[in-house]
Amino acid sequence: MTDQTPPPSLDELEARLRDARRSAESSSFSPTQRKDEAGNGWLGIAFRIGAELVAAMVVGVGGGLVIDRWLGTSPWGLIVMFVLGSAAAMLNVYRAVNGMGYAVGYRRPDAGANSGGGTNSTPAKDEGEGNRGH
Amino acid sequence: MATDPLHQFRIEQIVPLHLAGHDVSFTNSSLYMVVAAVLITGLLVAGTASRALVPGRLQSVAEMLYEFVSGMVRDNAGAQARPFFPLVFSIFAFVLFGNMIGMIPGTFTFTSHIIVTFTLAALVFVFVTVLALIRHGFHFFSYFFPSGAPIALAPILIPIEVISYLTRPVSLSIRLFANMMAGHTMLKVFAGFTITMIGALGAVGWLAGVLPLVINVALIGFEIMVAFLQAYVFTILTCLYIRDAIELH
Numbered sequence: 001m002t003d004q005t006p007p008p009s010l011d012e013l014e015a016r017l018r019d020a021r022r023s024a025e026s027s028s029f030s031p032t033q034r035k036d037e038a039g040n041g042w043l044g045i046a047f048r049i050g051a052e053l054v055a056a057m058v059v060g061v062g063g064g065l066v067i068d069r070w071l072g073t074s075p076w077g078l079i080v081m082f083v084l085g086s087a088a089a090m091l092n093v094y095r096a097v098n099g100m101g102y103a104v105g106y107r108r109p110d111a112g113a114n115s116g117g118g119t120n121s122t123p124a125k126d127e128g129e130g131n132r133g134h
Numbered sequence: 135m136a137t138d139p140l141h142q143f144r145i146e147q148i149v150p151l152h153l154a155g156h157d158v159s160f161t162n163s164s165l166y167m168v169v170a171a172v173l174i175t176g177l178l179v180a181g182t183a184s185r186a187l188v189p190g191r192l193q194s195v196a197e198m199l200y201e202f203v204s205g206m207v208r209d210n211a212g213a214q215a216r217p218f219f220p221l222v223f224s225i226f227a228f229v230l231f232g233n234m235i236g237m238i239p240g241t242f243t244f245t246s247h248i249i250v251t252f253t254l255a256a257l258v259f260v261f262v263t264v265l266a267l268i269r270h271g272f273h274f275f276s277y278f279f280p281s282g283a284p285i286a287l288a289p290i291l292i293p294i295e296v297i298s299y300l301t302r303p304v305s306l307s308i309r310l311f312a313n314m315m316a317g318h319t320m321l322k323v324f325a326g327f328t329i330t331m332i333g334a335l336g337a338v339g340w341l342a343g344v345l346p347l348v349i350n351v352a353l354i355g356f357e358i359m360v361a362f363l364q365a366y367v368f369t370i371l372t373c374l375y376i377r378d379a380i381e382l383h
Contacts, residue, residue, distance in 0.1 A: 048367065051312065055305030059297055081297075084290075088297035092305070 052092045060085015139322035143246055143315065163244045170231040170244075199227065203369070210373035214380050221261065222376070225254060226369040233314060233361035237354070245364075246314040248307055255306035258372050266379035277382065306371055313364050317357045324350045 008016075064081025068074040149160035181196025189197055203223045207215055211222070229245060236243025244250050266274045278295045279288055327346035331339040 048309065051305045051309035052301070055308050056297060056301045058308070059301050059304050063297065063300075084293050084297055087290075087294045088301060091294060091298050092301055 048096055049093055052096055053089045056089030056092055057082075057085050060088060139319045139326060142242070142318060142322060145247075162242045163247060163250065166232070166235060166242045166244050167228075167250075170228060170235055173235075174227045174231055203227075206366075206369060207373055210370055211377045212380065215373065215376050218265075218376055222369060222372055225258070225372055226365055229254065229310065229368050230362065230365035233365055234358070236314065236318065237358055237361055243314055243318055245310055246318055248311040251311040252303065252307035254310075254368075255303035258306065258375060259303035262375040262379045265376070266382055269380060270382050274382065302371075302375065306368060310364050310368055313360055317353075317360055321350060321353055321357060324353060 060081045060083075061078065063085070064078035067077035067081065071077065146162045147159040148162060148165060151157075151159045177192065177199075178196050181192045184190060184193060186193060200223070203226050204219065206226075207219050207222050211218070215222075232243065232245040232250075235241050236245065278292050278299070280291065280295070283291055324346045328343035328350075331343040331346075333339070335342060
């Protein structure tokens with residue numbers, strides 16, 4: 001069966017090779033990035049968000065308990081760190097949902113990087129969101 | 135006893151070892167980590183041995199694995215992250231094989247232990263932090279305080295940002311461990327239903343026991359997907375962290 005299909009012409013091969021080379025060289029952010037994140041779907045997002053909430057609380061409360069034991073400030077360390085941990089949890093969820101990455105101070109590199117996605121927004125809006133988010 | 139759903143997570147010593155007062159025994163967990171490492175190495179060595187232009191089965195798998203991770207690094211961490219591809223690949227392969235080996239009945243899933251996943255996550259965390267420090271020096275710390283915010287808010291914002299940053303390894307490890315452990319427990323619980331019903335109801339139990347078995351078949355498919363998805367998520371986040379460390383706006 002496979003014998004009957006003619007082999008691709010050299011031109012075709014050349015074009016494919018060029019495409020492959022270009023995609024290998026293409027710098028950082030191709031539009032596929034947005035597609036990948038969207039393709040990951042609700043399931044991936046759900047898995048991420050749940051853990052995010054728990055983790056920030058673990059760090060907050062755990063850190064509070066450690067501070068209390070270390071400085072003998074019980075229960076204030078726990079109370080303060082609990083509140084801060086909750087805030088950090090919300091912040092993390094906000095960032096994760098917003099597609100802003102998880103990083104401290106992280107912002108979308110530029111408007112060109114997130115073209116072709118539903119989350120596309122103008123740089124000015126991004127800036128505003130970034131500030132409000134913190 | 136046979137239906138204890140948590141029995142599968144028990145760590146058993148194979149070769150008891152003690153080093154400077156610490157228990158460093160070779161356990162079943164270690165054994166399966168070694169198995170995973172050997173399988174990965176074996177796959178890649180055997181897969182790339184022939185270097186055929188038209189790849190055989192094994193070579194195809196090895197190439198697919200390589201290209202998948204390579205694409206992931208390129209798309210999520212950027213072209214500058216190329217030097218860190220080996221790290222990302224090792225993490226992905228190790229987690230993926232750990233998860234997948236665990237899907238074989240009777241094996242031990244080392245990724246269902248938080249100490250294992252936390253060690254992996256801590257490795258990523260320390261690596262990324264050191265990378266950011268080397269690349270950006272003390273400039274790195276300026277990002278615990280977002281630019282443009284009123285200075286009066288610093289006492290609140292900085293701790294929140296620091297906690298948010300410290301959350302990374304914890305959320306990374308909790309996500310992987312919780313998913314693997316929950317999934318495997320669920321499989322065991324449903325399998326246990328079948329056995330309990332057969333034991334309690336006799337002939338009727340054989341019929342009734344089919345239902346949990348059917349559910350288990352579907353769950354195993356789901357768990358295989360989760361096993362892959364979790365390895366994928368772990369690696370994607372590693373890539374994103376590396377990108378943050380490199381670009382650090």
